[in-house]
Amino acid sequence: MDKLTVLSLEQALSLSYGTQRFVHLGWRVIRVEATPSGGRLPGDPNRYVGEEGDRPDLRSYFIGPNVGKEAISLNLKDKKGQEVLRRLIADLPVDIFASNTLPKRYKELGIDYQTLSAVNPGLIWVGVSALGPDYPDAPGYDPALQAMMGYMDLTGDPSGPPTLCGVPFVDLKAGDEVFANVCLALAERARTGKGTRIDISMAQAAASWLVTTIPLLDLGHEPHEIRRAGNEHREFVPVNVYPTSDGYIYLAIGNDVQWTRLMSIEAFSTLASPARTTNEGRTQDRDSIHKEIGSVTRNYKTGALVELLSSKALVAAPINSVAQVAEYPPIRDRLLETKSASGKSVRLPPPSVEREHLASCKGRLPYAPTYGQHSDKVLRDAGFPESEIRALREHDILA
Numbered sequence: 001m002d003k004l005t006v007l008s009l010e011q012a013l014s015l016s017y018g019t020q021r022f023v024h025l026g027w028r029v030i031r032v033e034a035t036p037s038g039g040r041l042p043g044d045p046n047r048y049v050g051e052e053g054d055r056p057d058l059r060s061y062f063i064g065p066n067v068g069k070e071a072i073s074l075n076l077k078d079k080k081g082q083e084v085l086r087r088l089i090a091d092l093p094v095d096i097f098a099s100n101t102l103p104k105r106y107k108e109l110g111i112d113y114q115t116l117s118a119v120n121p122g123l124i125w126v127g128v129s130a131l132g133p134d135y136p137d138a139p140g141y142d143p144a145l146q147a148m149m150g151y152m153d154l155t156g157d158p159s160g161p162p163t164l165c166g167v168p169f170v171d172l173k174a175g176d177e178v179f180a181n182v183c184l185a186l187a188e189r190a191r192t193g194k195g196t197r198i199d200i201s202m203a204q205a206a207a208s209w210l211v212t213t214i215p216l217l218d219l220g221h222e223p224h225e226i227r228r229a230g231n232e233h234r235e236f237v238p239v240n241v242y243p244t245s246d247g248y249i250y251l252a253i254g255n256d257v258q259w260t261r262l263m264s265i266e267a268f269s270t271l272a273s274p275a276r277t278t279n280e281g282r283t284q285d286r287d288s289i290h291k292e293i294g295s296v297t298r299n300y301k302t303g304a305l306v307e308l309l310s311s312k313a314l315v316a317a318p319i320n321s322v323a324q325v326a327e328y329p330p331i332r333d334r335l336l337e338t339k340s341a342s343g344k345s346v347r348l349p350p351p352s353v354e355r356e357h358l359a360s361c362k363g364r365l366p367y368a369p370t371y372g373q374h375s376d377k378v379l380r381d382a383g384f385p386e387s388e389i390r391a392l393r394e395h396d397i398l399a
Contacts, residue, residue, distance in 0.1 A: 003027050004095040004186075007088060009076075009111060011044040014140065014171040014202060015100040015128050016065035018178030022096075023068035023365065026357030030378055031066065032085075033371060035075040035399045042399055043073065043371040054341045057371045064348060067338045071369035072378050073399035081397045082110030084379070090119040091382040096182055098126040104136035113197040123195040124185045128174055132201035140202045142168040149206040154213065157230045173209065174202045237282040238289050241319065242297040249302050251293070252315040255279070261312040267296050336363045372399045 008019045009032045019029045033043035041048050043057065050060030075081040088094060099111055106112040106127070113125040127133065130140030143164055146152050151170070156163030181198045189195060207214075216226050225234060231250070233239035239252045253259050256278055263272040271292050275281040282289055297305060302318045309316035318324075325331055326347060334350035336358065348365070351358055375398050379389050392398045 005092050006030065006096045006098065007032060007085075007092070007094045008097070009099040009101055009109075011100065012046055012171070013065060013142070013168060014174040015098055015178060016044075016046070016175075017172055018128070018175030019069070019098060020065050020067075021175070021179040021352070022182075024351045024355050024358055026355075026360075029069045030374065031069050031071050031369070032074050032076075033071060034077075035073050035081075035396060037077075043071075047371065053344075055370055058340075058368055063338070063346065063368045066368040067336075067348060068365040069369055070374035070378060071372060072375040073372035074375075075397045076109040076111065078395075078397055079110075080392070080395065084384075084392065084397060085110060086116065086119045087384075088378065088382050089116050089123060092378075093120060094123065095186075096124045096126065098128070098178060100128040100140070102136060102139065103127060103129050103133040117195055117197075121195060122189060122193065124182055124189065124198065125195065126178055126182060126198045126200065128178060128200045128202065130201070131203050133199050140174075142171040145170040145202055145206055149203055150210060150213070151206065154226075154228050156228045158228050162228070169209075170202055170206045173205045174200055177205045232286075232290075235283075236279060237286050238293055240290055240293075242290075242294045244297050244300055244302040244305055247302045248319045249297060249305055250317045250319060251297075251309065254315065258314055261314055262309075265308065265312060267299070268293070271296075334363075336365055338365050338367050340367055375399070 003025075004022075004027045006019055006022050006027055006029045008015060008029060010016050010019060011033070016031070019031070023029050031044075036042040041057075044062065046062045047057045048059055049062065052059050053063075074084060076085060089097060097111070097116055099106070101109065101111065107115075113127075116125060117123050128140070129135075130138040130145065146155075146164055146169065147162070149170065151165060152162035155165055177200050178198075181200065185196045185198060213226050231239075231241040233252070236252070236254055239254070241248050241250050253262060259277070259279075259282070262268050271289065276285060276289070300308070306316050306318055320328065326335065331350060334354075336348035336350060338346050338348060340346060346367075376389055379392075379398075380386075384392075389398070
């Protein structure tokens, strides 16, 4: 695929993660941030979250989703700033414009699909919002959407409080939908020559993942059966986290054949009984089975037990920390990397799949951009003369 240009009015994580996937393809991704206003810190608030590095506007939480991008500042509250945006859309030219601004602000900022597609009919326009354009005032925050969309009710110990997922699933799901739907739109544009509008509701994207729960509402399950179950599986037994002598192990018995294999291991053979040969029978004896397995597993070190269970083609895994994941060979050997201005190496997550561009740059991506770092360069690339760039800065259209 050709290297395309993405202009993204983005902040926080959902869209920043989505456009990061375009960086992995080798595309040009330019993030647009607001000029200073009302005494607030300039640009994306995430710039100022986490540990401080080389610069106060490049704190740790901002780095990962924004490596390899360019950054410009632009005052879209001013009609002149909106004119600059339209010229960028037309003259760079821009293939994809994306925003995670509240839908009620689209027309106010001059970023609505009708306005931008008028200067570039091939433009693919993407809007990410909490509930979609039918609910233009609703802000989109991952934890709130996890709560609203049932994720918290499905996560955590059944006797404890609702719990957030350990990663911001709703933000990341929305970002993946940006990537997938833009790719579909590009395929359609190749056929028709026309751009399109894509609206992504974070709530709808999140609810689409409830494929193993929403149907149960109408298939004979009681409400308590569609709530949090801790580390257990709601249907298969035994699936749980069990103690070892030096930590924990995750064990998943997904069918009756696997149960028979587990029973063939001498240490676990005392759990065998005719009633437990079927998953239905084991479900009736769920609590006892978990206790009995735990009494066996606590006699083993985690590594030795994983090896033993794996030798019987059973699914067992250690509970790794993020630091251990970064050293796990199938992941460690595919991690991406960036370097700060001071030369500090920073490990990044691997791409979701192998990409030719990442191989060609040996997995090293430029560091996240400082606020407004590329404003002049991007405007020059769109044909703005130096005198006009200076005038835009003097009139606070550029920071």
